[in-house]
Amino acid sequence: MSDPIRVTVWNEFRHEKTHPRVKEIYPDGIHNVIAGFLKQQGFEVRTATLDEPDHGLDDSKLDSTDVLIWWGHMAHHEVSDHIVDKVQQRVLNGMGLIVLHSGHFSKIFRRMMGTSCDLKWRDDDYERIWVVSPGHPIVEGVDQYFELPEEMYGEPFDIPQPDELVLISWFRGGEVFRSGCCYTRGAGRIFYFRPGHETLPTYHNENVQKIISNAVRWAAPRFTPVRVFGNTQPVEKRA
Amino acid sequence: MSDPIRVTVWNEFRHEKTHPRVKEIYPDGIHNVIAGFLKQQGFEVRTATLDEPDHGLDDSKLDSTDVLIWWGHMAHHEVSDHIVDKVQQRVLNGMGLIVLHSGHFSKIFRRMMGTSCDLKWRDDDYERIWVVSPGHPIVEGVDQYFELPEEMYGEPFDIPQPDELVLISWFRGGEVFRSGCCYTRGAGRIFYFRPGHETLPTYHNENVQKIISNAVRWAAPRFTPVRVFGNTQPVEKRA
Amino acid sequence: MSDPIRVTVWNEFRHEKTHPRVKEIYPDGIHNVIAGFLKQQGFEVRTATLDEPDHGLDDSKLDSTDVLIWWGHMAHHEVSDHIVDKVQQRVLNGMGLIVLHSGHFSKIFRRMMGTSCDLKWRDDDYERIWVVSPGHPIVEGVDQYFELPEEMYGEPFDIPQPDELVLISWFRGGEVFRSGCCYTRGAGRIFYFRPGHETLPTYHNENVQKIISNAVRWAAPRFTPVRVFGNTQPVEKRA
Amino acid sequence: MSDPIRVTVWNEFRHEKTHPRVKEIYPDGIHNVIAGFLKQQGFEVRTATLDEPDHGLDDSKLDSTDVLIWWGHMAHHEVSDHIVDKVQQRVLNGMGLIVLHSGHFSKIFRRMMGTSCDLKWRDDDYERIWVVSPGHPIVEGVDQYFELPEEMYGEPFDIPQPDELVLISWFRGGEVFRSGCCYTRGAGRIFYFRPGHETLPTYHNENVQKIISNAVRWAAPRFTPVRVFGNTQPVEKRA
Numbered sequence: 001m002s003d004p005i006r007v008t009v010w011n012e013f014r015h016e017k018t019h020p021r022v023k024e025i026y027p028d029g030i031h032n033v034i035a036g037f038l039k040q041q042g043f044e045v046r047t048a049t050l051d052e053p054d055h056g057l058d059d060s061k062l063d064s065t066d067v068l069i070w071w072g073h074m075a076h077h078e079v080s081d082h083i084v085d086k087v088q089q090r091v092l093n094g095m096g097l098i099v100l101h102s103g104h105f106s107k108i109f110r111r112m113m114g115t116s117c118d119l120k121w122r123d124d125d126y127e128r129i130w131v132v133s134p135g136h137p138i139v140e141g142v143d144q145y146f147e148l149p150e151e152m153y154g155e156p157f158d159i160p161q162p163d164e165l166v167l168i169s170w171f172r173g174g175e176v177f178r179s180g181c182c183y184t185r186g187a188g189r190i191f192y193f194r195p196g197h198e199t200l201p202t203y204h205n206e207n208v209q210k211i212i213s214n215a216v217r218w219a220a221p222r223f224t225p226v227r228v229f230g231n232t233q234p235v236e237k238r239a
Numbered sequence: 240m241s242d243p244i245r246v247t248v249w250n251e252f253r254h255e256k257t258h259p260r261v262k263e264i265y266p267d268g269i270h271n272v273i274a275g276f277l278k279q280q281g282f283e284v285r286t287a288t289l290d291e292p293d294h295g296l297d298d299s300k301l302d303s304t305d306v307l308i309w310w311g312h313m314a315h316h317e318v319s320d321h322i323v324d325k326v327q328q329r330v331l332n333g334m335g336l337i338v339l340h341s342g343h344f345s346k347i348f349r350r351m352m353g354t355s356c357d358l359k360w361r362d363d364d365y366e367r368i369w370v371v372s373p374g375h376p377i378v379e380g381v382d383q384y385f386e387l388p389e390e391m392y393g394e395p396f397d398i399p400q401p402d403e404l405v406l407i408s409w410f411r412g413g414e415v416f417r418s419g420c421c422y423t424r425g426a427g428r429i430f431y432f433r434p435g436h437e438t439l440p441t442y443h444n445e446n447v448q449k450i451i452s453n454a455v456r457w458a459a460p461r462f463t464p465v466r467v468f469g470n471t472q473p474v475e476k477r478a
Numbered sequence: 479m480s481d482p483i484r485v486t487v488w489n490e491f492r493h494e495k496t497h498p499r500v501k502e503i504y505p506d507g508i509h510n511v512i513a514g515f516l517k518q519q520g521f522e523v524r525t526a527t528l529d530e531p532d533h534g535l536d537d538s539k540l541d542s543t544d545v546l547i548w549w550g551h552m553a554h555h556e557v558s559d560h561i562v563d564k565v566q567q568r569v570l571n572g573m574g575l576i577v578l579h580s581g582h583f584s585k586i587f588r589r590m591m592g593t594s595c596d597l598k599w600r601d602d603d604y605e606r607i608w609v610v611s612p613g614h615p616i617v618e619g620v621d622q623y624f625e626l627p628e629e630m631y632g633e634p635f636d637i638p639q640p641d642e643l644v645l646i647s648w649f650r651g652g653e654v655f656r657s658g659c660c661y662t663r664g665a666g667r668i669f670y671f672r673p674g675h676e677t678l679p680t681y682h683n684e685n686v687q688k689i690i691s692n693a694v695r696w697a698a699p700r701f702t703p704v705r706v707f708g709n710t711q712p713v714e715k716r717a
Numbered sequence: 718m719s720d721p722i723r724v725t726v727w728n729e730f731r732h733e734k735t736h737p738r739v740k741e742i743y744p745d746g747i748h749n750v751i752a753g754f755l756k757q758q759g760f761e762v763r764t765a766t767l768d769e770p771d772h773g774l775d776d777s778k779l780d781s782t783d784v785l786i787w788w789g790h791m792a793h794h795e796v797s798d799h800i801v802d803k804v805q806q807r808v809l810n811g812m813g814l815i816v817l818h819s820g821h822f823s824k825i826f827r828r829m830m831g832t833s834c835d836l837k838w839r840d841d842d843y844e845r846i847w848v849v850s851p852g853h854p855i856v857e858g859v860d861q862y863f864e865l866p867e868e869m870y871g872e873p874f875d876i877p878q879p880d881e882l883v884l885i886s887w888f889r890g891g892e893v894f895r896s897g898c899c900y901t902r903g904a905g906r907i908f909y910f911r912p913g914h915e916t917l918p919t920y921h922n923e924n925v926q927k928i929i930s931n932a933v934r935w936a937a938p939r940f941t942p943v944r945v946f947g948n949t950q951p952v953e954k955r956a
Contacts, residue, residue: 088592089594092593092594092636094852111592112592113592114566114589114590114591114592114663115570115663115664116567116570116664116707118707118708119707120706120707120708120709120710121708121709121710122709122710122711122712125712128413130393130394130395130414130415131394131395131943132394132395132396132415132417133395133400133901134395134904134942134943134944135811135901135903135904135905135938135939135940135942135944136901137939140939140940141940142943143943144395144943144945154369154710155369155370155371155407156369156370156371156372156373156383156705156706156707157371158570158664158705158707160638160661160662160663161372161403161404161641161662163639163880163881164400164880164901165400165404168394168407168415168417169415170409170410170413170414170415171409172712173712174367174409174712175369175409175710176369176371176407176408176409176415178371178407183638184638184639184850184852184853184881185592185593185638186593186594186636186852187851187852188852221852222852222854222857223852223857223858225851225852226848226851226859226860226861227634227636227851227852228598228634228861229594229596229597229598229634229636230596230598230599231598231599231600232598232599232600232632232653233600234600234603234650234651234652327831328833331832331833331875333613350831351831352831353805353828353829353830353831353902354809354902354903355806355809355903355946357946357947358946359945359946359947359948359949360947360948360949361948361949361950361951364951370704372662373665373703373704373705374572374662374664374665374666374699374700374701374703374705375662376700379700379701380701381704382704383704383706393949395944395945395946397809397903397944397946399877399900399901399902400880400901402641402642402878403641403662411951412951413951414949422877423611423613423614423642423877423878424831424832424877425613425832425833425875426612426613427613460613461613461615461618462613462618462619464612464613465609465612465620465621465622466612466613466873466875467622467837467873468833468835468836468837468873468875469835469837469838470837470838470839471837471838471839471871471892472839473839473842473889473890473891606891608871608872608873608892608893609872609873610872610873610874610893610895611873611878612873622873632847633847633848633849633885634847634848634849634850634851634861635849639850639881639882642878643878643882646872646885646893646895647893648887648888648891648892648893649887652845652887653847653887654847654849654885654886654887654893656849656885
């Protein structure tokens with residue numbers, strides 16, 4: 001319990017290199033802003049990006065990661081299936097996974113969900129995010145709702161019904177969206193969190209930072225699970 | 240399968256007697272409008288109201304009801320606990336229950352949920368109801384969304400997480416609400432459906448009528464369930 | 479509603495060709511025994527096997543299938559990813575999927591679940607299958623429990639928690655297993671049903687036949703779902 | 718986070734006074750054995766029993782309770798509805814509730830569940846409790862399964878499907894049971910844990926003690942939830 005939670009923040013890190021507006025908001029990349037506020041929470045934080053070898057996710061890094069955060073958008077298809085296999089296996093064994101915004105279409109999220117993860121979208125809207133599960137650890141310190149200038153994501157969101165639905169978004173243009181979705185898969189916990197369009201300063205928002213920080217604590221494995229499979233002999237019945 | 244589903248529509252039937260606007264929209268009571276469109280679907284429909292003996296729900300009527308629909312608002316406390324006990328028992332044994340609008344605060348809904356069923360509300364808003372579970376039998380024939388001038392109900396809605404969440408409402412004033420919620424309790428199926436403010440012609444709306452009709456088909460028991468409880472002897476193991 | 483449900487029974491169909499005991503129990507293959515009792519229920523039934531072109535699942539066949547049943551065991555890896563992609567897409571669009579016994583390790587089931595679907599197993603045990611959700615349409619006509627000489631499958635079963643858990647198995651050797659698991663994925667319904675070891679006459683058992691027949695009715699799509707995704711314009715708000 | 722979790726252990730405390738075998742195993746009552754091992758975990762623990770004024774649960778005690786543990790059996794009907802109302806309200810506001818064994822029929826558990834909570838039972842059996850959700854915090858430190866000489870409880874167990882099912886029991890006599898069931902109701906967390914027959918030394922068992930201790934940590938509220946209900950004005954939309 002006393003060891004710090006070890007977080008790896010993965011970012012595609014492409015928009016920031018080419019898009020002036022994104023570069024202005026996230027000069028060192030979305031991952032470094034996220035890593036920054038997580039470090040202030042006392043977590044042990046590293047980053048990883050698409051264009052590094054193994055996308056920055058070699059075995060030793062994955063093996064020492066308690067919670068993996070994932071932001072991707074334009075290059076989902078460039079992520080190696082081999083790495084996706086490994087991440088999935090780690091999640092099933094207990095690693096937490098937090099998928100952000102356009103990561104809904106990432107290979108790893110679609111792999112874990114088994115669905116298309118498709119949705120509606122539109123630029124330039126305004127979002128009010130409501131807490132529908134007060135008392136859930138992921139919304140500690142968050143008021144009834146908070147607001148963000150944001151891209152719209154709308155229902156239907158093609159995901160399995162969340163094990164726990166924590167947040168629902170209202171959009172000025174008339175849509176709603178399940179914006180905070182908790183899952184358990186194997187021994188791992190997965191949280192999908194909707195906001196985070198790259199041309200907006202969403203990850204500088206205090207409520208967004210609180211929720212991601214809370215989600216890290218919620219998703220971190222507490223212990224090594226006992227998962228024994230395969231051929232087995234009958235246990236002798238005592239008594 | 241060939242026998243018609245037997246529906247009992249229960250209505251508090253008080254507003255309609257004293258409130259001119261309600262009287263105008265529902266001259267014979269909300270229950271008779273609902274009974275009317277359900278009859279057109281081929282269901283066998285009766286009604287029951289608060290001020291009848293046993294609130295119109297004597298044993299023989301309950302015993303011959305496949306699906307009970309419930310609308311109440313100002314007089315929830317006048318419903319006898321004795322009748323609530325009986326309705327609960329029927330639901331657990333397989334009777335369907337559809338709770339409408341302000342019925343969220345009825346004794347029977349709170350009994351079945353175990354929670355306060357509290358929520359936010361405000362008159363005079365505008366609602367857009369989104370289907371979040373396309374393919375669910377309750378939304379057959381309904382488009383992606385439909386709209387109603389309606390009272391606002393807002394989150395948090397203090398209910399157990401629905402077994403299936405089918406509809407989410409967007410309100411012009413800025414709120415969201417889980418408006419179509421499915422539950423299984425015992426062998427019975429329960430559907431909560433949000434719209435239906437008494438001063439508005441909601442139950443004359445085609446989409447509302449479709450959803451209630453579909454919900455009747457969804458909630459109707461298919462067969463007599465085998466529910467055996469109590470002290471039991473060990474079964475001799477063959478082989 | 480009056481058109482018969484169109485079922486395709488897919489079978490790996492390898493054991494039956496080489497293993498004398500399996501050949502004896504299922505001389506024309508497991509698929510033909512399943513197809514046989516389903517036809518008696520009035521369904522329109524076809525079969526498909528691994529060694530046919532496209533594994534017997536070309537587009538026209540998939541497009542005219544309401545419910546696909548899947549039995550596989552020793553050759554899961556020979557199933558083409560291309561076909562798995564297509565089946566997944568059909569399920570999300572509403573096709574029902576029933577996965578039997580060793581199909582837990584099939585590509586399509588693991589794809590839809592997002593987990594390893596691993597479990598414990600042991601030959602030559604005895605199973606008592608308990609109904610834990612009386613009133614569920616899948617157990618219509620089934621008593622409190624039924625028994626089978628069967629292979630043992632034991633927990634943990636690495637699946638997402640079922641949307642509805644209908645059956646739990648007890649095994650003489652001391653294990654338990656979630657044997658009847660319902661899921662909704664996209665607009666499609668999925669049922670996993672545990673029994674069905676190839677060296678035992680399980681698919682000749684009356685209760686097993688009832689459950690598979692009921693599951694076909696439960697999983698069959700009722701209508702074409704409205705699933706609209708992608709870029710969208712704000713809807714003009716009336717009123 | 719650093720303040721100890723405040724636990725109140727409620728026990729009916731009748732069997733221990735009259736039944737020699739129970740007296741022998743729990744001379745100071747079941748509550749004091751449970752309180753004893755919880756104190757060793759660093760929790761702040763008090764007890765309460767049926768025959769105290771207000772059943773030992775006055776307002777100041779309830780208001781300073783993070784997690785309430787409940788054991789009852791022969792005198793459920795003697796528990797005042799007034800106290801049940803208060804406990805329910807506290808749970809919805811965030812207090813944890815752990816219900817043990819025959820507490821399945823307690824007023825508070827049936828109130829929170831909305832169902833009959835009925836089941837099958839038989840004395841003198843042998844139980845093997847399997848972990849079906851490895852990685853869940855409630856099974857930290859517990860192996861794949863553990864065994865107990867115990868009374869049998871068998872399915873169907875008339876409860877809402879658990880939000881998370883953690884444990885399933887196998888019984889020598891041929892039954893199965895959902896023995897570890899997690900629920901969220903309002904802001905509160907509820908855990909039902911099956912074993913604990915009064916004539917057996919179950920609460921002296923190391924695994925049982927581990928699970929109850931873990932459940933206390935799991936059910937303890939993390940913060941004061943924001944639950945605002947009632948009439949509300951539209952929020953002015955910024956931007």
